[in-house]
Amino acid sequence: MNIMPEQLEMITEQFKTLKDRSPFYAKKFDGIDLAAIKTQEEFETLPFTDKGDLREAYPLGLTAVPMEKIVRIHSSSGTTGTPVIVPYTKKDVEDWAVQFARCYEYAGVTPADRVQITPGYGLWTAGIGFQAGAELLGAMAVPMGPGNTEKQIQFMMDMETTVLTATASYALLLAEEIEKRGIQDKIKLKKLITGSERAGEKIRNRIIEALGVEYYDIYGLTEVYGPGIGISCQHSHGMHVWSDYVYLEIIDPDTGKVLPDGEWGEIVLTTLQKEGAPLIRFRTHDLSRIIPGECACGHNEHPRIDTITGRSDDMMKIHGVNVFPAQIEEILATFPELSSEYQIRLSHLDGRDTMRIYVETNGSVDWEDLRKRVASSVKAKIGFTPLVKIVELGLLPRSEKKTKRVFDERYD
Amino acid sequence: MNIMPEQLEMITEQFKTLKDRSPFYAKKFDGIDLAAIKTQEEFETLPFTDKGDLREAYPLGLTAVPMEKIVRIHSSSGTTGTPVIVPYTKKDVEDWAVQFARCYEYAGVTPADRVQITPGYGLWTAGIGFQAGAELLGAMAVPMGPGNTEKQIQFMMDMETTVLTATASYALLLAEEIEKRGIQDKIKLKKLITGSERAGEKIRNRIIEALGVEYYDIYGLTEVYGPGIGISCQHSHGMHVWSDYVYLEIIDPDTGKVLPDGEWGEIVLTTLQKEGAPLIRFRTHDLSRIIPGECACGHNEHPRIDTITGRSDDMMKIHGVNVFPAQIEEILATFPELSSEYQIRLSHLDGRDTMRIYVETNGSVDWEDLRKRVASSVKAKIGFTPLVKIVELGLLPRSEKKTKRVFDERYD
Ligand SMILES: [Zn+2]
Ligand SMILES: [Zn+2]
Numbered sequence: 135m136n137i138m139p140e141q142l143e144m145i146t147e148q149f150k151t152l153k154d155r156s157p158f159y160a161k162k163f164d165g166i167d168l169a170a171i172k173t174q175e176e177f178e179t180l181p182f183t184d185k186g187d188l189r190e191a192y193p194l195g196l197t198a199v200p201m202e203k204i205v206r207i208h209s210s211s212g213t214t215g216t217p218v219i220v221p222y223t224k225k226d227v228e229d230w231a232v233q234f235a236r237c238y239e240y241a242g243v244t245p246a247d248r249v250q251i252t253p254g255y256g257l258w259t260a261g262i263g264f265q266a267g268a269e270l271l272g273a274m275a276v277p278m279g280p281g282n283t284e285k286q287i288q289f290m291m292d293m294e295t296t297v298l299t300a301t302a303s304y305a306l307l308l309a310e311e312i313e314k315r316g317i318q319d320k321i322k323l324k325k326l327i328t329g330s331e332r333a334g335e336k337i338r339n340r341i342i343e344a345l346g347v348e349y350y351d352i353y354g355l356t357e358v359y360g361p362g363i364g365i366s367c368q369h370s371h372g373m374h375v376w377s378d379y380v381y382l383e384i385i386d387p388d389t390g391k392v393l394p395d396g397e398w399g400e401i402v403l404t405t406l407q408k409e410g411a412p413l414i415r416f417r418t419h420d421l422s423r424i425i426p427g428e429c430a431c432g433h434n435e436h437p438r439i440d441t442i443t444g445r446s447d448d449m450m451k452i453h454g455v456n457v458f459p460a461q462i463e464e465i466l467a468t469f470p471e472l473s474s475e476y477q478i479r480l481s482h483l484d485g486r487d488t489m490r491i492y493v494e495t496n497g498s499v500d501w502e503d504l505r506k507r508v509a510s511s512v513k514a515k516i517g518f519t520p521l522v523k524i525v526e527l528g529l530l531p532r533s534e535k536k537t538k539r540v541f542d543e544r545y546d
Numbered sequence: 547m548n549i550m551p552e553q554l555e556m557i558t559e560q561f562k563t564l565k566d567r568s569p570f571y572a573k574k575f576d577g578i579d580l581a582a583i584k585t586q587e588e589f590e591t592l593p594f595t596d597k598g599d600l601r602e603a604y605p606l607g608l609t610a611v612p613m614e615k616i617v618r619i620h621s622s623s624g625t626t627g628t629p630v631i632v633p634y635t636k637k638d639v640e641d642w643a644v645q646f647a648r649c650y651e652y653a654g655v656t657p658a659d660r661v662q663i664t665p666g667y668g669l670w671t672a673g674i675g676f677q678a679g680a681e682l683l684g685a686m687a688v689p690m691g692p693g694n695t696e697k698q699i700q701f702m703m704d705m706e707t708t709v710l711t712a713t714a715s716y717a718l719l720l721a722e723e724i725e726k727r728g729i730q731d732k733i734k735l736k737k738l739i740t741g742s743e744r745a746g747e748k749i750r751n752r753i754i755e756a757l758g759v760e761y762y763d764i765y766g767l768t769e770v771y772g773p774g775i776g777i778s779c780q781h782s783h784g785m786h787v788w789s790d791y792v793y794l795e796i797i798d799p800d801t802g803k804v805l806p807d808g809e810w811g812e813i814v815l816t817t818l819q820k821e822g823a824p825l826i827r828f829r830t831h832d833l834s835r836i837i838p839g840e841c842a843c844g845h846n847e848h849p850r851i852d853t854i855t856g857r858s859d860d861m862m863k864i865h866g867v868n869v870f871p872a873q874i875e876e877i878l879a880t881f882p883e884l885s886s887e888y889q890i891r892l893s894h895l896d897g898r899d900t901m902r903i904y905v906e907t908n909g910s911v912d913w914e915d916l917r918k919r920v921a922s923s924v925k926a927k928i929g930f931t932p933l934v935k936i937v938e939l940g941l942l943p944r945s946e947k948k949t950k951r952v953f954d955e956r957y958d
Contacts, residue, residue, distance in 0.1 A: 193704040202657040205681040207688055207705065219705075227681065245614040255667030255674075256691030262667075262674075269617040269639065276619055279668030292605040293619065293631075 135395050135424050135437055137174045141381045144406040146171060152412065156198035158191050159414065178383075178392055182402065183416045188218040188357060196411040197221045204410055209257040210356040220356055221410040227266075229407055233376050234267025234362035240374065240433075241325055241350045241365060243297055245272035250295040252304055254280045259360025260329075264299045267362055273297070280304075283311055290321055297325045302333030302341070309344035323347050329354065329361045335467075336474050351441060355418055357411075358403050364439065372425040372438030379407055382437055383415070384424055387446035388456055395426040398458050400446040401439065419446045421458055448540055450480060452487045453518045459540050462491060465511050471499045472508075475530040482544040489520040496527045547807050547836050547849055549586045553793045556818040558583065564824065568610035570603050571826065590795075590804055594814065595828045600630040600769060608823040609633045616822055621669040622768040632768055633822040639678075641819055645788050646679025646774035652786065652845075653737055653762045653777060655709055657684035662707040664716055666692045671772025672741075676711045679774060685709070692716075695723055706734045714745030714753070721756035735759050741766065741773045747879070748886050763853060767830055769823075770815050776851065784837040784850030791819055794849055795827070796836055799858035800868055807838040810870050812858040813851065831858045833870055860952055862892060864899050865930045871952050874903060877923050883911045884920075887942040894956040901932040908939045 137145075149168035153160040162183065171177055188196060196219070197204060204221040222230070243249065249268040253260030261279055268275040276293050278286055286308060289295065298305060305326055312321055323345050329352035333341075342349050353373045354361035364375035375382050383402040384393045393399045401418040425438040443460030450457045459478060466476055477492040491512070495504060505522045513519045549557075561580035565572040574595065583589055600608060608631070609616060616633040634642075655661065661680040665672030673691055680687040688705050690698055698720060701707065710717060717738055724733055735757050741764035745753075754761050765785045766773035776787035787794050792815045796805045799812040813830045837850040855872030862869045871890060878888055885906040893900050903924070907916060917934045925931045 201686075202684065204686045205684055206677070207686065221686075224681070224684070256689050262677075262689070265618070265674075269636070272614065272617055272636070274613075274616045274619065274633075277668050277674070 135382070137177065137381060138377060138435075141377060141406060142172075142174065142177070145177065145381065145404065148406075148412060152198070152414075156196075156412065158187075158196050158198070159412075162187065163414075180415055182385075182390065183413055185218065185357070185417070185419070189216045191219075192216045193219050194221060198412055199223055199409050207257075208259045208356055208360065218357060223409040226359070226408055226410045229379065230263060230359040230362060231266040231270045233359065233379055234263050235270040236376065237327070237350075237352055237362050237365040238267055238271045238273065238297075240367050240431075241297075241327055241348070242368060243268075243271060243273055243325065247273040247296045247324075248276060248293055249273050249297040249299060250276045250278055250286070250290055250293070252278050252280055252286060252298070252300040259354075259356045263354075263360045263362050264327075268297075283308065287311060287315075287317075290323070291317070294322045296322055297327060298323055298345075298347070299327045302328045302337055305341050305345075306333075306337055309341045313344050318344075318346075321345070325350060327352055327365070334474055353439065353442070355420070357416060358405060358413060358418075359408070363403075364436070367429060367431040367433065369430045371429065372440050374429070374431075374433055374436035374438050377436050380405055382424070382439070384422065384439075385417075386456060387417075387419075387421075387449050388451060393423075395424040398423045398440075398443070398461060399456075401442075417446075421446055421448070421460060450478070450489070450540065450542065452480065452489055455517050457489075457516055461516060462512065465515055466491075466493060466508070468511070469493075469504070469508060471495050471504060473527055473530075475532065476539060477530055478540045480540075480542045480544050487544060489518070490523055491520050492523045492525055492530060494525055494527045494530055547794070549589065549793060550789060550847075553789060553818060554586065554589075557589065557793065557816065560818075560824060564610070564826075568608075568824065570599075570608050570610070571824075574599065592827055594797075594802065595825055597630065597769070597829070597831070601628045603631075604628045605631050606633060610824055611635055611821050619669070620671045620768055620772065630769060635821040638771070638820055638822045641791065642675060642771040642774060643678040643682045645771065645791055646675050647682040648788065649739070649762075649764055649774050649777040650679055650683045650685065650709075652779050652843075653709075653739055653760070654780060655680075655683060655685055655737065659685040659708045659736075660688060660705055661685050661709040661711060662688045662690055662698070662702055662705070664690050664692055664698060664710070664712040671766075671768045675766075675772040675774050676739075680709075695720065699723060699727075699729075702735070703729070703732045708734055709737045709739060710735055710757075710759070711739045714740045714749055717753050717757075718745075718749055721753045725756050730756075730758075733757070737762060739764055739777070746886055765851065765854070767832070769828060770817060770825060770830075771820070775815075776848070779841060779843040779845065781842045783841065784852050786841070786843075786845055786848035786850050789848050792817055794836070794851070796834065796851075797829075798868060799829075799831075799833075799861050800863065805835075807836040810835045810852075810855070810873060811868075813854075829858075833858055833860070833872060862890070862901070862952065862954065864892065864901055867929055869901075869928055873928060874924065877927055878903075878905060878920070880923070881905075881916070881920060883907050883916060885939055885942075887944065888951060889942055890952045892952075892954045892956050899956060901930075902935055903932050904935045904937055904942060906937055906939045906942055 203223045205224050206222040208220050210218045251264045255261035265275045265277050326347045327350045351366045351373055352361050353364040364373040366373045381404040384399040385402050387400040401420045401422050403416050405413045420442045421444045422439040422442050428434050448459055466472055473494040475494050479490045481488050501524045505524055508522045509519050615635050617636050618634040620632050622630045663676045667673035677687045677689050738759045739762045763778045763785055764773050765776035776785040778785045795814040796811040797814050805811045813832045813834050815828050817825045832854045833856045834851040834854050837852055840846050878884055887906050889904040891902045913936045917936055920934045921931050
């Protein structure tokens, strides 16, 4: 995707003072003349910023304004190792709320809505982001925070909640609890806004069916404001990402080369307005693609990314080709006779890499024929022939949480 | 204390439309001509609003604006029974932040400060109140939320926190942990702002000594914004309560009569600017008194209340006199030979009420003489003679949490 002229201008404008403001980028771009960056091609020569760089800047080394201008920090989870600390100015906090309010607007939320917020608060960016956006829009925030399903359901009924914000798995838990109690008619939910984890089509449909809601996916990450930098619209075909706040690239995670629209790769973000901690070419490690063409909603100033299908760390290099689980999944999804479960195993046998794909079906189809059709479909789309193994429906492991589906056993 | 002319004007102004806006007050003040209320005396004839009324209004019966103007709810804990739901408009949310920022100003906090927030978020008003005020002032909010002492201390060191906001008991826990680890020199704390529970002089001094901080008490309750409607100033002699947001009365909890300045009783609050859920003569059940005279800080437009010494439910009626544990405690505190522990037991013996006061001392004083001096001091200050029992230092029960000190055994 080509950079928009306004975006390029915002980037070159911030480059004028970036090194003066930010010791972090002064060091990172040492020896690079930022004033000379005038085109997309030149921009694409700049080195990426990675989460490791951000960790090294711990605690407040990312700060690009005088410290008194920082009014808040957030922090990425960092359950292992050093966390990343993201400092926000007043403008950053406001800009984030503006973006989040726009997310709600895209989802058709109005001041008459009541938004129940189940993500967590504190250093975590989720809860307060969902709340600030709802309040700025003028909807009624019901700030529950996580857990306490009993109280969540009580408040959902008593406050007549119309919009639920939750992770997909918590939404599923609530949906099943509501079904179990047979209280669907006491629930006024119309929309679900979910983020922070990828939900399979099945879970998604299960929630939609149980709660009768419209389903919206929100995008964002702590390092770049938090959730709210993009959302799916009513056409449910990808998430619009706010082009006035971030410049979006999709790169080959292996080579770093920028990929054409439509190709799967890693999302790289450059902030256009962030003061506290601007980020230039930040590697998110989220896998997606830019959806080419126009969206029926008409908001084509904000490009769409596809559902996040995993982490670039999941990328498999096989026979010199980059393969993402999502690509395999997409191909498998075209076979209605297969369940949505699968497993990919990579091994090194007889001197060469092999991909085995395990899929499930029932006994009513010709397994040998199906096996061949799946293998040739992968060959046609990706360029090499995998070993396809068909197993009985229900044989592949399932888990409530994130199911591990890719096993690389080549270097074990 | 006399109502200020501006306060009376704000009250009569809101009375013009109160019944139209608020079904709750239309019902409560049914048959009362609010337009006729023009003086303090007339105002004092209005019935009180109690927490029970607010519970009855569950869920959103307190709302005094069109529902679309509500942008947030908070809720009082309600561990037992129906919770109270408090709806906020955008102005209410902003006004609360303005009041909270003023609290920080009174505590000498500036944009250069870093405020670590350990109270909880969500329906609870504490965390988000502390955060919004800090951000509005321009200080750096470090939004930790409750618990995780390990991480709290890590962030306190790494973020160079200068202001800790916490309950007294959590501050004590952190102080003792910091002492235990011998890392006082790595801690940059200058101020502690604490609320929501009363801390004895000893705990307070223990924290001040361990952390070397200035100690500020904040006042507030969910029904009236949340914490932040008042704070102690650097003279540590009572909490200034914002007279432009609330009108303060101290009443006899038994008769409902307004008490003169200086007398202990129950705090009653009337909101002057609240839109979402205005409250008229709300009984807080918090026991305090208005501190007469001028404060050395010069902010005499905002009257001071004394440290909250308990709940009006703790009031003891004995020989026709209202007695509060705080009064006894105040008297005992004038005896340096006594420890800060005490116990009050009320019983009905030989046809009359008796108060026994247990106090502690060591063996170096004349117990009989001390006993007499304490008894006559109570007689002089409160008007009746208690039975004073002196016990060995350490004999009275102590607890980490709230120690029960008053036992009414008259009707057992
Ligand atoms: Zn669209
Ligand atoms: Zn003062």
